[in-house]
Amino acid sequence: MASVRQCPDSLKYFDELPASAYVDAKTLCALAAISKSSLWRAVAAGRLARPRSFGERTSRWSVADVRRFLSGAAATAPQGGAAQ
16 A cells, blocks of 8 residues: 655645745745756746755745746846855
């Protein structure tokens, strides 16, 4: 019998998250139905804003940027990189 995975809260309640919240690459990929490679291609092409760095190996995208990306609007300016 196959195990049933629970939907993460960040995905389940995405519409209720404030624009100032942050989500990880796994959540963003699930929402957009794309691979991590496609995610980074979208960042390189300027269709998605750069993530904010929360440490050496932790990057997150703002919910506002994710909603803009999902609606098809291009990123307005490069963001992220260093913790702000």
